[in-house]
Amino acid sequence: MAEVLCLGILVSGRGSNLAAIAAQIEAGRLAARVGVVISDNPLAPALRIAAEKRLPKAVVERKAFPDKASFETEIAAILKAHQVDLVVLAGFMRLLGPLLTAEFPDRIINVHPALLPAFPGLNAQKQALDRGVKIAGCTVHFVNEIMDGGPIIAQAAVPVLPDDTEESLSARILEEEHRLLPEAIGRLAPILTLRR
Ligand code: GRF
Numbered sequence: 742m743a744e745v746l747c748l749g750i751l752v753s754g755r756g757s758n759l760a761a762i763a764a765q766i767e768a769g770r771l772a773a774r775v776g777v778v779i780s781d782n783p784l785a786p787a788l789r790i791a792a793e794k795r796l797p798k799a800v801v802e803r804k805a806f807p808d809k810a811s812f813e814t815e816i817a818a819i820l821k822a823h824q825v826d827l828v829v830l831a832g833f834m835r836l837l838g839p840l841l842t843a844e845f846p847d848r849i850i851n852v853h854p855a856l857l858p859a860f861p862g863l864n865a866q867k868q869a870l871d872r873g874v875k876i877a878g879c880t881v882h883f884v885n886e887i888m889d890g891g892p893i894i895a896q897a898a899v900p901v902l903p904d905d906t907e908e909s910l911s912a913r914i915l916e917e918e919h920r921l922l923p924e925a926i927g928r929l930a931p932i933l934t935l936r937r
Contacts (some may be wrong), residue, residue: 757785
């Protein structure tokens with residue numbers, strides 16, 4: 742039997758999407774395994790989650806490299822060493838450059854807390870509230886070099902309630918992210934393992 746989809750998960754912070762993916766795998770609802778978790782932030786709480794779940798992990802700090810290309814070359818080398826099929830950006834706070842996107846064509850996805858193409862970039866939930874939208878949500882999309890700009894894979898809508906704050910709206914969107922991201926990975930898995 743062919744081995745299940747191997748994920749490389751890139752993080753910078755909290756790691757709740759990493760935990761959601763790992764939980765779905767542990768529950769037998771997602772046929773995948775986490776090959777490696779890579780953080781650009783040595784203090785990311787996501788690294789503690791990786792340690793608790795005994796997932797292989799690495800820290801690659803941007804400041805340890807003279808330029809973005811050599812930073813991404815190191816990340817690509819780690820992903821390849823772990824034979825990663827799909828790279829998942831789960832709160833990775835950097836725009837990828839041409840090196841990584843060329844190394845993993847159509848094999849990098851991201852989760853964003855807005856209904857793209859509306860509200861790309863930082864503070865998407867605040868942007869949505871400030872514009873007064875009535876339907877917010879989240880998007881899983883392929884990653885290219887444009888910020889939150891690649892083709893859309895899946896979306897979930899989240900109604901904005903009259904008394905929503907940035908915190909309350911973000912929390913409800915996050916719940917949907919935790920459902921949508923593992924689901925999208927599951928849908929991509931058969932195609933990506935076939936194309937190995
Ligand atoms: C999520 O809201 C995700 O959409 C955005 O960054 C946040 C990461 O959260 N790209 P976490 O680190 O997975 O908890």
